[in-house]
Amino acid sequence: MSAELATVRSAILDADGLVRALATGRRKGRPVPVVDGREVRRVEVRVVDLKAGRHLQVTSYDATQAHTTNHLVGEAAAAAVDALLAQPFANWHVDTATETHQLRVTKKGAPLLHTSTRAEEVAPERGHDRPKDRLLPEDHPVLRALGISDAQGRVKPTRQAKYRQVEELVRLLDASLTEAMAQGRVRTPTADDPLRVVDLGCGNAYLTFAAHAYLSDRLPVRVTGVDVKQQSADHNARVAADLGIDADFVVGSIADARLEQAPDVVLALHACDTATDDALGRALEWEAPLVLAAPCCHHDIAAQLRTTEVPEPYAMLTRHGILRERFADTLTDALRAALLRREGYRVDVVEFVESAHTPRNTLLRAVRTGADGSEAAREYDDLLAAWGVRPRLGELLDHA
Ligand SMILES: C[S@@+](CC[C@H](N)C(=O)[O-])C[C@H]1O[C@@H](n2cnc3c(N)ncnc32)[C@H](O)[C@@H]1O
The missing domain is CATH 3.40.50.150 (Vaccinia Virus protein VP39)
Known part of the structure; x- marks a missing residue:
């Protein structure tokens, strides 16, 4: 895994800091990304606090529908994120409480990462019944x-x-x-x-x-x-x-x-x-x-x-x-x-x-x-x- 992708990975897996991560587009000349057997256009990852503990919630969107899965923070979440990172998404946008990481994979397959610090820290929203629905x-x-x-x-x-x-x-x-x-x-x-x-x-x-x-x-x-x-x-x-x-x-x-x-x-x-x-x-x-x-x-x-x-x-x-x-x-x-x-x-x-x-x-x-x-x-x-x-x-x- 490239250093750029590794940065994105640790930002997503930092369950205390993650606000939202978004994967979009497909890399030039590569197949459409697949999540849970479905071709998807976009995936959103956030942290939710469920009765069973803190989970990473992965919502993937195909052409018509959204599909949500929850993964217990730790090994299960890491495996889910690794599976997502292995897909040929062209862009990752990760917001954490303090930073924004934007990763774009060029036509030639090179990862370009831009990281900026937020002017003000934001508090992640972790409710399951989130008003954000x-x-x-x-x-x-x-x-x-x-x-x-x-x-x-x-x-x-x-x-x-x-x-x-x-x-x-x-x-x-x-x-x-x-x-x-x-x-x-x-x-x-x-x-x-x-x-x-x-x-x-x-x-x-x-x-x-x-x-x-x-x-x-x-x-x-x-x-x-x-x-x-x-x-x-x-x-x-x-x-x-x-x-x-x-x-x-x-x-x-x-x-x-x-x-x-x-x-x-x-x-x-x-x-x-x-x-x-x-x-x-x-x-x-x-x-x-x-x-x-x-x-x-x-x-x-x-x-x-x-x-x-x-x-x-x-x-x-x-x-x-x-x-x-x-x-x-x-x-x-x-x-x-x-x-x-x-x-x-x-x-x-x-x-x-x-x-x-x-x-x-x-x-x-x-x-x-x-x-x-x-x-x-x-x-x-x-x-x-x-x-x-x-x-x-x-x-x-x-x-x-
Ligand atoms: C069914 S309403 C939908 C209004 C709004 N888009 C909505 O979904 O709530 C259709 C609207 O289109 C306008 N309209 C229909 N044909 C038009 C035209 N050729 N040029 C400008 N407005 C038109 C009507 O006046 C009407 O306000």
């Missing part, structure tokens, strides 16, 4: 200002679904951003040039404000919401004033909204029907490094499937209304993902809240890598030729 605790001022929580700081029964939705999206945003920044795909923001996040079709800006609340504790960030409704902008400006934060709200259509500078992160949560395509089109136009879009209803392709000649032998897929709607959802998002890949993005399609809570739970996560998109272009063309549909995003990109 919630990124935004129920009594967070932002949740009160948005009317999700009541004056006593409890989420209102009628707002539970919104709370869960926003939490899960912010969780995915945090994970995606951490990974993309560690890989150098998203720049490191500064106080003079904060991370620019735009939320397209923001409505009452639950996600915009929640993202600001969570991210602004970690890095300099400036959020902008775009919506056609003047009423939304007025409401959101009042919430921003209540919270005492700077945020911009632009009234206008997603397709035409003017921003002073291109954003680093584009969000779109349940922008209606083809408004998601408009959002993705803008993200591509801005060459946004990170895009998270959770589509809403998919009427456009569903309507086209009603009249198009369905290729043999797939007529059964569109004959019944309910199946046609579901298939249209799948086809629409598959075509969107193919177009994003074609344009040089790495794309994951994941579920961001359990389907028991809402059927509108698909999220397209796209990171701009500049990868060659010719294979995706071929797949897209083939799919289009077979089904005879004209997806809005394709029209925007190819026939504007």
